Amino acid sequence: MKKPALTFVKYWIFALVAAFAASSSLATPIIKSENDDRLYRTITLPNQLQVLLISDIDADKAAVSMDVAVGSAANPDSRPGLAHFLEHMLFLGTKKHPEAGEYQAFIQAHGGSHNAFTALTNTNYFFDINAADLEPAIERFSQFFISPLFSENYTDRERHAVHSEYRAKIRDDGRRIYAANQTLINPAHPASRFAVGNLDTLPNDKSGQLRKDLLDFYAQHYSANRMKLVILGKEPLDDLQALAIRYFSAIENKALPKFEITAPQILPSNLKTKIEIQTLADIRQLALNFTTPSDHPYLQSKPLQLISSLVGYEGEGSLLALLKEKGWATGLGASPGATYKYESSFHVSISLTPSGMEHTDEIIALFFSFIESLKQTGISETLFKEEQQLGKTAFQFLAEQAPIHYVTQLAQRMQELAPAYWLNSPYVLSEYEPALYQQFLGYISPENMTLSVQAPSIQGDTKEPYYNTSYRTSTIEEGLIKKWKQAPILPELHIRGNNPFIAENLAIKPAPEDKKSTPSLLNHTPDGVRSWHLQDTLYNTPKADYFFTLLTPLAREGADATVGLNLYTQMVSEELNKVLYDADMAGLSASIYPHQRGISVRISGYNDKLGSIATLIAKTLRAPNYSPQRFARILTAYKQQLKNAEKEKPYNQLFRVGYEILLQDAPLTELQAAADSYTLKRLEALVETLFTEVELRTLSHGNLTSAEAVKINNDLITTLSPINTAAIAPALTIKQLNDTHFEKVNIDIEHNDSAVILYMQSLDDSYQARASTAVLAEILSAPFYSQLRTEEQLGYIVFASPVTLNKISGISFVVQSPNTPADTVVSRMEYFFDQFTPTLETLSDDSFEKFQTSVLNRINEQDVQLTSKTRRFWREIDQNEWKFDSREQLSSALKKLTKEDLVKQWEVLRRHKLLLSSQGRAVSEASVATPPEG
Structure with a gap:
C-alpha cells in the first residue's frame, strides 16, 4: 500500500x-x-x-x-x-x-x-x-x-x-x-x-x-x-x-500553552441583580444562577451533580411538586453550568404558569426553604450510595451509542480528563465528602445570586444590540434578600427518600432455543388484540422494552379529538410524574403520547420492575384523576404550546403546514380554536368513548421470556378493561399530488427570513419506488447543498432530505434565506433540477454503484442499542408489515435498480410537487445579489 x-x-x-x-x-x-x-x-x-x-x-x-x-x-x-x-x-x-x-x-x-x-x-x-x-x-x-x-x-x-x-x-x-x-x-x-x-x-x-x-x-x-x-x-x-x-503526524506542533479563562464570570458588583427579559414566544421562566468554585477537581464526589439531582427531583417532597400543587409552575431543571479553571456555576430554571409570574418572590423563598432543609439535613451516605449504585449499574450495562456521537463526546473529555476516566467519567461516584457538599451548598445563597425572569409581557428599557432583545436590570431589594435568607424550613419540602424502582434482579435470562431474530405473535389473545414478542440476548443487558398502543378511529375525527387526546395523555403523564421520575432515575423510562391513530406508551429499561410500571400506567389511563386544577394548568400550557408554534423557525412552520396538507391533519388554527373552548367534561366523555372500542397492539423485546411477556399483556388487558376490542385501527392516507397541477401554498410567517420547501412525491408505495427515491436523494443531497448554500449563498439552512409518509416516498428540498425572496429561491432550485437531469442521465456505472451501495449500507445499518431495534420493529407493526422484512424487501429492490429506473423516477418526482413558501418580512428584490448565470 x-x-x-x-x-x-x-x-x-x-x-x-x-x-x-x-x-x-x-x-x-x-x-x-x-x-x-x-x-x-x-x-x-x-x-x-x-x-x-x-x-x-x-x-x-x-x-x-x-x-x-x-x-x-x-x-x-x-x-x-x-x-x-x-x-x-x-x-x-x-x-x-x-x-x-x-x-x-x-x-x-x-x-x-x-x-x-x-x-x-x-x-x-x-x-x-x-x-x-x-x-x-x-x-x-x-x-x-x-x-x-x-x-x-x-x-x-x-x-x-x-x-x-x-x-x-x-x-x-x-x-x-x-x-x-x-x-x-x-x-x-x-x-x-x-x-x-x-x-x-x-x-x-x-x-x-x-x-x-x-x-x-x-x-x-x-x-x-x-x-x-x-x-x-x-x-x-x-x-x-x-x-x-x-x-x-504532519500536523504542526507549535507547542502552544493551554488556553485558559482566568477572569471571574460574575463580578461582585453584579451579584444580587435581577434581569427581566421580554420573550417573543409565550414562555415564562424564572432562572436562578450561582457562582461556585470549580468542581473539576472533584470528579469522584461530584458535588454540583448531586446537588442538581436533589434540587431537580420531581417526586414526593420536591420543590416542583409543591409549585405544581400551588399552580405556579409546570417544570423545573437544575444543573451545573460551565466549568473554568477557577470557577463553576449552578443553575435552576423554573417554567412558570401565568399565576406563577405573579408569585416569583414566593417561589424563590420556597427554593431557599428547600436549600436550607438540604443544608441542615445534608446529603446522607445512604443517598450517596444509592446514586453510586445507579451509576455503577448504568456503566456496567452501558448501551452503545451511535459512533459519531460517541467519538465527539470522547474527544471533548480527552481535553480535561485522565485516560482512565474518558469512558466512565459521567458514572464515577466513589468518594463521599459531606463537608465538600456543605461547602458548595454554602454558595447557593441570596447574596451570591443573579436572577433572570423571562416573559412576553415584560417591557424593557434597554435593547441588546445583536438580537434586539428588550430587557431591564435592577438591584434586588435588601428586604427580599433578607427574607429569602431567613426562609423557614417547611415540612412539605424535603429530600427524597430511597428509590423503590432500583433494579434488584439484573440476571440475563437464558437464551431461548428457537434463536429467532424477529418478533412472533403470542397466542391466546382476544379479538382486536395483537401481541408480539422477541426475547433478545444480543445486547447482553438486563433490559427490555415494552410498547403498547390503543388504536381508535376517534383519533381521525378532527381538531376536537386531537386536542382531547393531547390533553388526556398530558393529564395521565402529570398524574404519574412523581412515580415515573423515580423510575426514570432508576433506569426505567416511560413516555405516553398521542398520535394520528390513537395513543401509545413506551417503557424502556431494566426489566426487573417493568411489568409493575406497565400496570400502573394502564390503571391511570383507564381511570385518571380528573383534577380541575391539573386540567386548568395543562390546558393553559397546551394553549401556550399551540400559540408558540407560530414562533417556530420558518422552515419548521412550513413542514407543519405540509404535514397538515399531505396527512389531512387538523390545521393549527382549528386546534387553537378547539383548545380555547375545551372543557374537563368533554375530556371525561372522550376517555369513556375511547375505551368503548379499541384495537390494542403490544410489543415486548429484550430480557423477557415469552411467559413473562404473556403475564404483562394479560395484566395490561385486565387493567385497561376496554368494553370491546376489535380490529378498528384507522387507516392513514396521504394526499396524492396531481401531475397536471403544481400545488403552491404561501404562508405569512412573522420572520425576516424567507423560506421554501419544495416537496416531490412518488406515485406509489412500491419498494422499487422507495428504493429509487432513496438513491436519488443520496445523489442530490451534497450537490444541492454545495450549489445553493456554498456557491450561491442563498442561506445557512439548505438541505435535501428523503421523506416517507405512509410508505409513499418523496424528497424535500429546503432553503431558509435572510437575503433572497422566496420566488428567487424557487427559480434557483428549478435551475438546479434542470441541470441535474442531464447529470443523472450520464451517471457513470461506478458512480451509480457507489450511491446504490451507500443507500444499502444506510438501510441495513445495525441497531447498536436494544431500543433502536425495538423502534424499528414498532414501525413495522404500525405499518402492518408483520413479517418484519421491509429492510430485506427494500434492499432487494435496491440491488435490482438500474440507472434507467432512476431517470424514470426523477421524471415522476418532478411532475408531483408541492411548494410551500414564506416571503419573509425583511427580504426584498433590492437586497438580493444577482444569482449566478443560469
Whole structure:
C-alpha cells in the first residue's frame, strides 16, 4: 500500500515511537464497561497529538472526531465570530483536495454525515462513514489541519453563510435570552461577548484583511498539542494506529500553552441583580444562577451533580411538586453550568404558569426553604450510595451509542480528563465528602445570586444590540434578600427518600432455543388484540422494552379529538410524574403520547420492575384523576404550546403546514380554536368513548421470556378493561399530488427570513419506488447543498432530505434565506433540477454503484442499542408489515435498480410537487445579489 507524505522508513519510525507512547500511557488503563467488547488504545504522536483508537470489529460505521482546545473565547476583540468563521472556512478545500464541496460529497456518497461546532473553549470537527471507507475519509479530513486553503474567493461568500446562521436564529428566544443575560457577565470574561459572527463583525471591506485575520488566528491557535483525536473503526488497533500516524503526524506542533479563562464570570458588583427579559414566544421562566468554585477537581464526589439531582427531583417532597400543587409552575431543571479553571456555576430554571409570574418572590423563598432543609439535613451516605449504585449499574450495562456521537463526546473529555476516566467519567461516584457538599451548598445563597425572569409581557428599557432583545436590570431589594435568607424550613419540602424502582434482579435470562431474530405473535389473545414478542440476548443487558398502543378511529375525527387526546395523555403523564421520575432515575423510562391513530406508551429499561410500571400506567389511563386544577394548568400550557408554534423557525412552520396538507391533519388554527373552548367534561366523555372500542397492539423485546411477556399483556388487558376490542385501527392516507397541477401554498410567517420547501412525491408505495427515491436523494443531497448554500449563498439552512409518509416516498428540498425572496429561491432550485437531469442521465456505472451501495449500507445499518431495534420493529407493526422484512424487501429492490429506473423516477418526482413558501418580512428584490448565470 502506498504511504503518502512519508517514506517507508519514516513510517515505521513513527510507528515505533507511537507504540512506545501507547505502552507507556497504558500504565493507567482506560476503564471500560463490562458490556463493552470494543478495544481501546491511546497513543501520543511525535507532534504531541493525543489519539484514542477504538477497534470495533462489528462496526458498520466508522467515525472520527478532532477536538481543538480553542473556541470563541479566543476571538480578537475586533473580530467577534472569527473562531466560528474559521470552523466554516476549514471545510472549503485543502491543497490536496482544493474543490470546496469534495469532502462533503465524498462523505455523503459513502453513507456518512459530517458537522462541526464552535463552543467557548473548544471547536469540534467530526464525521461518520461506511466502515470500509474510513481511510480515504481520514486522508481528506486530516488535511484540514495540515493544509487548509482558506481561499479568498470563498472568504466573502462564507461570511454571508455565518451571517445567515446568525439571522436564522435572531428570533430564537434561547439565543435572545442568552444574549441579554450576557450583559450581567464580567466584560473581561469571554462568555460576555457575541460569538456567532455576522457581516458587521466580519467585515471584508479592506481587500484581503479578513483572510489575513483568519490565517493569523489559525496560526496562533491551531496546534497539534492542543488537539485530541478519536478514531473508531472496524480495523485492528495496530491498523488504526498506522492510520493515525500516517495521516495526522504532519500536523504542526507549535507547542502552544493551554488556553485558559482566568477572569471571574460574575463580578461582585453584579451579584444580587435581577434581569427581566421580554420573550417573543409565550414562555415564562424564572432562572436562578450561582457562582461556585470549580468542581473539576472533584470528579469522584461530584458535588454540583448531586446537588442538581436533589434540587431537580420531581417526586414526593420536591420543590416542583409543591409549585405544581400551588399552580405556579409546570417544570423545573437544575444543573451545573460551565466549568473554568477557577470557577463553576449552578443553575435552576423554573417554567412558570401565568399565576406563577405573579408569585416569583414566593417561589424563590420556597427554593431557599428547600436549600436550607438540604443544608441542615445534608446529603446522607445512604443517598450517596444509592446514586453510586445507579451509576455503577448504568456503566456496567452501558448501551452503545451511535459512533459519531460517541467519538465527539470522547474527544471533548480527552481535553480535561485522565485516560482512565474518558469512558466512565459521567458514572464515577466513589468518594463521599459531606463537608465538600456543605461547602458548595454554602454558595447557593441570596447574596451570591443573579436572577433572570423571562416573559412576553415584560417591557424593557434597554435593547441588546445583536438580537434586539428588550430587557431591564435592577438591584434586588435588601428586604427580599433578607427574607429569602431567613426562609423557614417547611415540612412539605424535603429530600427524597430511597428509590423503590432500583433494579434488584439484573440476571440475563437464558437464551431461548428457537434463536429467532424477529418478533412472533403470542397466542391466546382476544379479538382486536395483537401481541408480539422477541426475547433478545444480543445486547447482553438486563433490559427490555415494552410498547403498547390503543388504536381508535376517534383519533381521525378532527381538531376536537386531537386536542382531547393531547390533553388526556398530558393529564395521565402529570398524574404519574412523581412515580415515573423515580423510575426514570432508576433506569426505567416511560413516555405516553398521542398520535394520528390513537395513543401509545413506551417503557424502556431494566426489566426487573417493568411489568409493575406497565400496570400502573394502564390503571391511570383507564381511570385518571380528573383534577380541575391539573386540567386548568395543562390546558393553559397546551394553549401556550399551540400559540408558540407560530414562533417556530420558518422552515419548521412550513413542514407543519405540509404535514397538515399531505396527512389531512387538523390545521393549527382549528386546534387553537378547539383548545380555547375545551372543557374537563368533554375530556371525561372522550376517555369513556375511547375505551368503548379499541384495537390494542403490544410489543415486548429484550430480557423477557415469552411467559413473562404473556403475564404483562394479560395484566395490561385486565387493567385497561376496554368494553370491546376489535380490529378498528384507522387507516392513514396521504394526499396524492396531481401531475397536471403544481400545488403552491404561501404562508405569512412573522420572520425576516424567507423560506421554501419544495416537496416531490412518488406515485406509489412500491419498494422499487422507495428504493429509487432513496438513491436519488443520496445523489442530490451534497450537490444541492454545495450549489445553493456554498456557491450561491442563498442561506445557512439548505438541505435535501428523503421523506416517507405512509410508505409513499418523496424528497424535500429546503432553503431558509435572510437575503433572497422566496420566488428567487424557487427559480434557483428549478435551475438546479434542470441541470441535474442531464447529470443523472450520464451517471457513470461506478458512480451509480457507489450511491446504490451507500443507500444499502444506510438501510441495513445495525441497531447498536436494544431500543433502536425495538423502534424499528414498532414501525413495522404500525405499518402492518408483520413479517418484519421491509429492510430485506427494500434492499432487494435496491440491488435490482438500474440507472434507467432512476431517470424514470426523477421524471415522476418532478411532475408531483408541492411548494410551500414564506416571503419573509425583511427580504426584498433590492437586497438580493444577482444569482449566478443560469
